[in-house]
Amino acid sequence: FETMGAYTLIGESIINNHASKYLQMACFYNQSTLRLRFFDKTLDAFEQCINEEFAMKNFLCDQPKDFILYDYQDHICINVDLELSTISRINIGYKEISFISFWTHHINRSCFIFIIPNLQINNFMNQFAIHIDVYQPTIVENTLHTRFIINTHYLQNNSGWNTISLRHRQSSKSSEKMSRLPKIIRQKLCEILAPPTSLGNDWRMFASNLLGINYLQYFATKTSPTEHLLTLWDARQESLV
Numbered sequence: 001f002e003t004m005g006a007y008t009l010i011g012e013s014i015i016n017n018h019a020s021k022y023l024q025m026a027c028f029y030n031q032s033t034l035r036l037r038f039f040d041k042t043l044d045a046f047e048q049c050i051n052e053e054f055a056m057k058n059f060l061c062d063q064p065k066d067f068i069l070y071d072y073q074d075h076i077c078i079n080v081d082l083e084l085s086t087i088s089r090i091n092i093g094y095k096e097i098s099f100i101s102f103w104t105h106h107i108n109r110s111c112f113i114f115i116i117p118n119l120q121i122n123n124f125m126n127q128f129a130i131h132i133d134v135y136q137p138t139i140v141e142n143t144l145h146t147r148f149i150i151n152t153h154y155l156q157n158n159s160g161w162n163t164i165s166l167r168h169r170q171s172s173k174s175s176e177k178m179s180r181l182p183k184i185i186r187q188k189l190c191e192i193l194a195p196p197t198s199l200g201n202d203w204r205m206f207a208s209n210l211l212g213i214n215y216l217q218y219f220a221t222k223t224s225p226t227e228h229l230l231t232l233w234d235a236r237q238e239s240l241v
Contacts, residue, residue, distance in 0.1 A: 019071040023107070024064035025134060028053045029150055034080065034092075034130065036112040038102065041066065045108060067134055067144040069102055074136045076102050080114045083129035083147075092116060099136075127151045181230065190226040203229060210236075 013019045022041040026049055027034060035058060039045040046064060053060070069076070075096045081089040093114035101107055116128075128150055135143035181189075193203040203226045207219050210229060219225040 013071045020068050021103075023067045023069055023102070025067055025132075025144065025146075026050070026053075026064045027061040027130070027132065027148070028058040029061050029152075030056070030058040032116050032118060034114040034116055036078065036080075036114070036132070038067070038110065039108045049108070061130075061150055062146075062148045065144055065146050068142055070136060070139060070142070071103070072136055072138050073099050074138045075099055077133075077135055077137060078112060079133045081131040082116060083131060089131065090117070126153060181234065186227070186230055189230065190224055193226040194224065 023038050024041045024046065026037045026039070026046070028037065029035070035053065037049050037053065039049050050060060075098055078093075078095045078097070079091070080093045082092050083089050095112055097110075097112075101110065116130075129147060130150060131145070131147050133143055133145050193206055196202050196204075203219070204216055206226065206229050207216055210233060219228060222228050
C-alpha cells in the first residue's frame with residue numbers, strides 16, 4: 001500500500017455527488033522554461049516524475065501541490081503569471097486541457113511548458129516570483145493557486161530532492177502514522193475472525209459491514225482476509241481526520 005504507483009477505480013458519478021481524485025502538480029525550471037507536471041498522488045508517481053526531469057537537468061522549484069480533480073467533464077485551465085512587483089504581473093501563458101487527459105493515467109506522461117521572458121531588469125532574473133492557477137471553470141472555488149520564488153543560483157544545488165531523500169521522508173511519515181490498532185489487538189482480531197462460523201459472525205460479517213457483500217469473494221482469496229480488512233478500516237479512519 002505504501003508504494004503503489006497507480007490505481008484503478010471502476011464506477012460512475014451520481015447526481016450531485018461527482019467522483020473526484022487527488023493529483024499533484026510539480027514545477028520544474030531550466031534556464032528560461034517552466035515545466036509543469038501532474039501525476040497521481042503517490043510516492044512512486046512523484047519519484048518517476050523527478051527522475052525523468054532530473055535526467056534532463058531540470059530543477060524542482062518547490063514541493064508538489066495537491067489538486068482535486070472532479071468528474072465534471074470540464075476542461076482544466078492552467079494560467080501562469082510572472083510577478084514584476086507586489087502590484088504588477090505579466091501573463092506568460094494560459095492553457096486549456098481536456099478533462100479526459102487529466103482523468104486518465106496519461107496525465108503522468110504530460111508536460112506543460114511555459115517560456116519565461118528574459119527581462120534583465122537589475123538582475124531581475126536571478127530571482128523572481130511565479131503565480132500558477134489550476135482550475136475547472138465550473139468549480140473555481142477549488143482552484144489551486146500557488147506562488148513561489150525561483151532563485152536560479154539556489155536551484156543549481158538541488159540535492160535536497162532525490163529518490164533517497166523521498167524514500168526516507170516517506171518512511172518517516174509512515175513511522176509517525178502508526179496503525180490505530182496496536183499490533184497485539186490486530187493479531188487477536190485476526191485469530192477470532194479468521195475461522196468461519198456457522199452463524200457467519202466472522203471476517204465475512206466484518207467485510208459486509210465495511211463494504212457490503214459484493215467484495216466477499218475478493219477477500220476470500222487472501223491468506224488473511226481480516227488483516228486486509230483492518231488495513232482498509234485503518235485507511236478509512238485516517239481519511240476522516
